[in-house]
Amino acid sequence: MDERTRYWRPAxxxxxxxxxxxxxxxxxxxxAYYLAKNHGITDVCVVEKGWLAGGNMARNTTIIRxxxxxxxxxxxxxxxxxxxxxxxxxxxxDLQFSQRGVMNLAHDLGDVRSSVRRVEANRLNGVDAEWLTxxxxxxxxxxxxxxxxxxxxxxxxxxxxxxxxxxHDKVAWAYATAASNLGVDIVEHSEVTAFVRGAGGRVEGVxxxxxxxxxxxxxxxxxxxxxxxxAMVGLxxxxxxxxxQALVSALYxxxxxxxxxxxxxxxxxxQADKGELVMGxxxxxxxxxxxxxxxxxxxxxxAAALELFPVFExxxxxxxxxGIVDVCPDASPIVGPTPIDGLYLNCGWGTGGxxxxxxxxxxxxxxxxxxxxxxxxxxxxxxxxxxxxxxxHGAAAVAH
Amino acid sequence: MxxxxxxxxxxxxxxxxxxxxxAGLTYPPDPEAVSDEEWADYLFMRDNPKGPFRERWFHAAGxxxxxxxxxxxxxxxxxxxxxxxxEPPA
Ligand SMILES: Cc1cc2nc3c(=O)[nH]c(=O)nc-3n(C[C@H](O)[C@H](O)[C@H](O)COP(=O)(O)OP(=O)(O)OC[C@H]3O[C@@H](n4cnc5c(N)ncnc54)[C@H](O)[C@@H]3O)c2cc1C
Ligand SMILES: [Zn+2]
Numbered sequence: 056m057d058e059r060t061r062y063w064r065p066a067x068x069x070x071x072x073x074x075x076x077x078x079x080x081x082x083x084x085x086x087a088y089y090l091a092k093n094h095g096i097t098d099v100c101v102v103e104k105g106w107l108a109g110g111n112m113a114r115n116t117t118i119i120r121x122x123x124x125x126x127x128x129x130x131x132x133x134x135x136x137x138x139x140x141x142x143x144x145x146x147x148x149d150l151q152f153s154q155r156g157v158m159n160l161a162h163d164l165g166d167v168r169s170s171v172r173r174v175e176a177n178r179l180n181g182v183d184a185e186w187l188t189x190x191x192x193x194x195x196x197x198x199x200x201x202x203x204x205x206x207x208x209x210x211x212x213x214x215x216x217x218x219x220x221x222x223h224d225k226v227a228w229a230y231a232t233a234a235s236n237l238g239v240d241i242v243e244h245s246e247v248t249a250f251v252r253g254a255g256g257r258v259e260g261v262x263x264x265x266x267x268x269x270x271x272x273x274x275x276x277x278x279x280x281x282x283x284x285x286a287m288v289g290l291x292x293x294x295x296x297x298x299x300q301a302l303v304s305a306l307y308x309x310x311x312x313x314x315x316x317x318x319x320x321x322x323x324x325x326q327a328d329k330g331e332l333v334m335g336x337x338x339x340x341x342x343x344x345x346x347x348x349x350x351x352x353x354x355x356x357x358a359a360a361l362e363l364f365p366v367f368e369x370x371x372x373x374x375x376x377x378g379i380v381d382v383c384p385d386a387s388p389i390v391g392p393t394p395i396d397g398l399y400l401n402c403g404w405g406t407g408g409x410x411x412x413x414x415x416x417x418x419x420x421x422x423x424x425x426x427x428x429x430x431x432x433x434x435x436x437x438x439x440x441x442x443x444x445x446x447x448h449g450a451a452a453v454a455h
Numbered sequence: 456m457x458x459x460x461x462x463x464x465x466x467x468x469x470x471x472x473x474x475x476x477x478a479g480l481t482y483p484p485d486p487e488a489v490s491d492e493e494w495a496d497y498l499f500m501r502d503n504p505k506g507p508f509r510e511r512w513f514h515a516a517g518x519x520x521x522x523x524x525x526x527x528x529x530x531x532x533x534x535x536x537x538x539x540x541x542e543p544p545a
Contacts, residue, residue: 282503293499295476296528340474341457342528344505349456351470384499440495 062228063107063235068242071269072100074423075261076276077247077284079103081112081223081409082401083276084230085416086423087239093417094424097238100270101231102263104246108227111278111408114378116301116335118314118323119410120157120218122177122184127433127445128387129180134430135414136217142413148229150221151328157218157314158187158196160363162207166319170213177215185214196313198366205362207320220314220325226412250288250398258288258397272423274399279344279379281402288395292402293439294381297338298348299406302375306330310366320359332370334360338380338406348377380405385444390419390428391435399423400436457531461514462522462538475511477501478523505529509543512536 074090076083079101090096119139121132143150161170170186177184189201192212201209231241242265249262251269260269277284279296307330316323321337336356339348353375361367383389383403388411390401401419404411414430422428438444457469483489483497502508508528513521525534525543535544 280505283505286504291496291500291502293495293501295501295503296505341526341531342476342503342508342510343531344529345531347531349469351456439499440491442491 061232063231063241066100066235066240066242068100068102068240068245068263068265068268070267071260072240073098073270074272074274075099075268075270076101076274077261078110078275078277078280079107079231079241079243080110080276080278081108081227081230081412082278082404082415082419083274084108084227084234084241085412086274086276086401086419087241087416088230088234088237089417089420090424091234091237091239093420096424099234099238100240100242100268101234102245102247102261102268103241103243105244107231107241107243108224111378111380112223112227114301114376115223115409116323116325116333117220117223117409118157118218118316118325119221120215121182121410122157122159122173122213122215122218123447124173124176125445125447126180128447129177129182131414131418131430131434132411133180133182134417135411138413138417139221140217142226142229146229146233148225148232150225150229152219152221154217154219155313155325156195156214156216157316158192158212158214160192160212160315160317160319161210162317162319163210167210170211174213183215183217185216187212187214196311196315198310198364199315200363200365207317207359207362209363218314223409230412230416247284252288253397256395258395271397272399273397274401274419274423276401276419278402278404278408279381281381281400285400288398290393290395292389292436293384294389294403295342296344296379296381297341298343298345298377299336299338299380300348300352300375300377301333301335302353303327303331303333303373304367304370305373307332307370315363317359317363320356320363322356322360322363324360324364331373332367338382339377344379346377346379382406384439386447387445388415388434389436390415390431391422391437393436457533459512459524459533460536461517461520462536462541463518463520464514467514467517471514471516473513473515475513475521478509478511507534
């Protein structure tokens with residue numbers, strides 16, 4: 056393969072496109088790919104202010120699952136998981152996609168009840184789900200401490216065997232390359248600073264640090280910075296941007312061959328192929344755009360992790376970092392048109408959008424290309440006015 | 456960890472505090488009179504600036520009083536903290 060097909064080609068922005076996508080993270084890139092692939096819309100430009108996929112896409116803990124409670128969530132996340140299952144073939148790239156199983160632990164009676172309910176709801180929606188007793192948990196993952204005399208005893212867990220992990224950077228690069236090969240321009244190091252407004256306030260493109268780019272449709276896919284961009288057109292959203300931290304340990308022999316998540320103690324962990332333990336925390340409570348969080352959040356998470364996995368006592372911390380996650384009040388995303396003609400929105404994936412990278416782009420592209428998407432419809436901004444929220448806060452175990 | 460100046464207790468570690476989100480949101484005086492859009496605006500829509508943000512904090516493990524802050528969300532640096540009956544310092 057020559058360089059041109061191995062990676063995306065660098066592009067200078069043209070004066071105008073059919074569709075301009077603001078944000079070159081996972082969701083912006085998958086949107087561009089599916090616009091080109093599924094709908095033949097190739098006159099597309101992705102504008103990214105930094106380097107490609109250096110935002111949350113580069114910072115997440117790569118957990119993939121579809122075992123959400125509500126029908127609307129099961130539909131879009133399961134569609135996404137099915138796309139994941141064919142993605143390496145479709146994009147012709149090794150994504151280190153590994154369906155090693157995701158366990159969500161239950162620590163008290165409330166957890167047990169909502170977990171069992173979720174297992175049943177998942178099955179009704181055709182999503183694979185199992186309930187494990189604490190003995191089953193230990194059989195599936197021997198290093199979990201199931202002793203009853205700890206602060207957060209393990210009373211059982213849900214298991215989605217089709218869940219797992221993938222290599223986030225490779226996913227972004229593969230979407231970018233495939234989109235680029237279909238004719239999409241990917242413009243890095245170009246920040247959107249304003250929107251071009253036409254008759255009646257219609258959005259007709261963007262002003263960038265590399266000049267004006269006109270477009271019939273402008274799609275905002277900027278994750279943590281969505282509110283900042285929306286404010287440029289006077290749009291106020293139900294989003295708050297928070298730091299979300301994660302960390303890796305030094306490299307160890309393989310000791311953990313599945314993904315373990317715990318809602319109550321805000322720990323989720325897997326082991327990378329290279330050997331690092333990859334762990335994520337809960338969000339920092341305050342709003343923040345600094346891509347860093349407070350250390351006590353990490354300490355809190357480590358205390359819980361050590362109790363769950365006593366063997367981690369020997370592990371040393373290598374590195375911590377943070378992303379900026381855009382959180383909605385119901386912990387579900389916003390995918391849909393806006394009150395402003397010409398402007399579409401795909402945001403609010405918060406702490407859990409990596410798994411949705413294929414499904415989000417697939418549905419958003421369908422919406423932009425055809426004007427309607429069955430999968431995206433429940434996620435319109437309108438739900439905050441009608442009250443039809445999709446409350447996945449507690450419902451879906453951890454939101455990652 | 457943030458060092459937060461409670462207007463009553465002085466500077467304390469962040470772990471003593473709870474966050475309360477955007478300050479200055481007012482409950483609609485006549486809730487039954489507002490439209491669905493206005494109600495959604497009150498309940499769910501929030502400012503989310505990258506820069507100075509007026510927000511509420513609660514000194515949970517201290518004097519247990521609420522107070523306001525202006526904090527720069529781009530750097531996380533506190534610009535000021537002040538009591539609920541005070542205006543933000545200029
Ligand atoms: C620590 C952490 C752990 C996580 N763990 C998981 C997990 O295990 N599983 C899971 O499913 N999800 C997880 N997530 C969430 C997931 O990463 C996000 O939901 C998802 O990446 C968001 O979509 P994105 O990839 O498009 O975002 P991003 O990669 O953040 O893309 C948005 C892009 O927009 C660009 N942008 C912003 N403003 C402008 C502008 N003015 N002009 C041009 N470009 C602009 C940014 O530079 C950025 O590249 C985690 C997130 C974090 C931070
Ligand atoms: Zn105090």
